[in-house]
Amino acid sequence: MSDNLSFETIQSSIRLAQSAEELRAIRDRVHEWYGIRAKGERAVERSEAVNSIHDALIDRSVAIAESAWSAEAGPLPCPYAFVLFGSGGRREQTLWSDQDNGLVYAGGADEEALYGEYFRELAERIGQALESVGYPPCSGNVLSTNPKWRKPLSSWTAMMDGWMDDPQWEHVRYLLIVADARCIRGDRWLTERLLDHMDSRLRREPQLLAAMLRNTLHHKVAVGVFGQLITERYGDDAGAFDVKYGAYIPMVNALRLLAYAHGVRESSSLARIEGLRRKGLLDDKLAHEWALAFEAVLKLRSETSYQLEDGYYTTRGMLTLDRERRAELRRILRAGRRMQQIVRREIEKASIAKKG
Structure with missing residues (x-):
């Protein structure tokens, strides 16, 4: 790839692609482009560029699958939204991110009976296209091909009500997945309705936040009581730091x-940091510190080694440490620990207020 291939040219190539194979060729070339772009650029700018490319690749993959299926089975029978969860929903994907997605279509039980098979096949074709482009399926099966994550709107909200009525660990985990939902293609209002429904329940029943807090604090920042980094102790990664689960998550x-x-x-x-600052929960200084720390963790995530396995880009998320990285991680993890302390304080305060 030549140095003069611009971000705009990549986006244009994606929009013009007519097959998953063409998109895969573009995606493979993006890794080389990224290596050129990464020199001297801020981590947040690199992340924004990568996620804009992911959005374009995924949107075009869905469009190609949708077009092929509608040519066989007829046009879309009702509005639908193809939704990203996880890092895709947050626009924080790395070059090697996998699939985390769902599908929402308008209506309820009647529409599920009428259109369920149509959207089942559409989801299968989308999943196949995304795999061909190089996105491995989610290991936890959070995929539109899984009926749990492919439903009409009223069935989605009923399922979410069931989770909130019985906020056991796994149900809360599902709610937190939905909390990052973002429509990548289709009718955005369907995704907004899901998030509106969760918001309204949380406003009426803030005790649900306490159940969500247990899951939220499950992964502690990987720093010991004396400020030492907690690294891998055994195996090939001994001495390395797990950036994803030790800091980012x-x-x-x-x-x-x-x-x-x-x-x-x-x-x-x-x-979210900026939104919390505007609401007055964070002062300018703390919001700035947190934003810098999060930008730094995005940078370190992008520096972990990755490999091509079975046609997919994958990583173990481990970062080798030198003196400079150790110092940077200590600063990041101090901010992360403060985030966890504040979220605990805020949610416990809300729970006490509710009881009062």
Whole structure:
């Protein structure tokens, strides 16, 4: 790839692609483009560029699958939304992110009986297209091909009510997945209705936040009581640091719950920090510190090694440490620990107020 291939040219190539195979060729070339772009650029700018490309690749993959299926089975029978969860929902994907998605279509039980088979086949074709482009399926099966994550709107809200009526660990985990939902193609209002439904229940029943707090604090930042980094002890990764679960996920989880507790409806973690600042929960200094720390963890995530396995880009998420990275991680994890302390304080305060 030549240095003069621009971001705009990549986007244009994606829009013009007519097959998953063409999209896969573009995606493979993006890795080389990224290596050129990464020199001297801020991590947040690199992440925004990568996620804009992911959005374009996924949207075009869905469009190609949708077009092929509608040519066989007829046009879409009702409005639908193809939804991203996880890092895709937050616009925080890396070059090697996998699939986390769902599908919502308009209506209820009648529409499920009439159109369920149509959307089942559409989801299968979308999943196949995304795999061909290089997105491995989610290991937890959070996929539109799984009936749990493919339903008409009223069935989605009924399922979410069931989770909130019985907020056991697994049900809360599902709610937190939905909390990051973002429509990538289709009718955005369907996704908004899902999030509106969760918001309204949380406003009426803030005790649900306490159940969400247990899941949110499950992954602690990987720093010991004396400030030492907690690294891998055994195996090939001995001495390395797990960036995803030791820093990134604890911060993401804390910011998500703080945002929902205070009515901040943003999808990305950095936007959630800014939303919390605007609401007055964070002062300017603390918001700035958290934003810098989160940008730094995005940078370190992008520096973990990855490999091509069975046609997919994958990583173990481990970061080798030198003196500079250790110092940077200590700063990041201090901010992460503060996030977890504040989310605990805020949710416990809300629970006490409810009891009073």
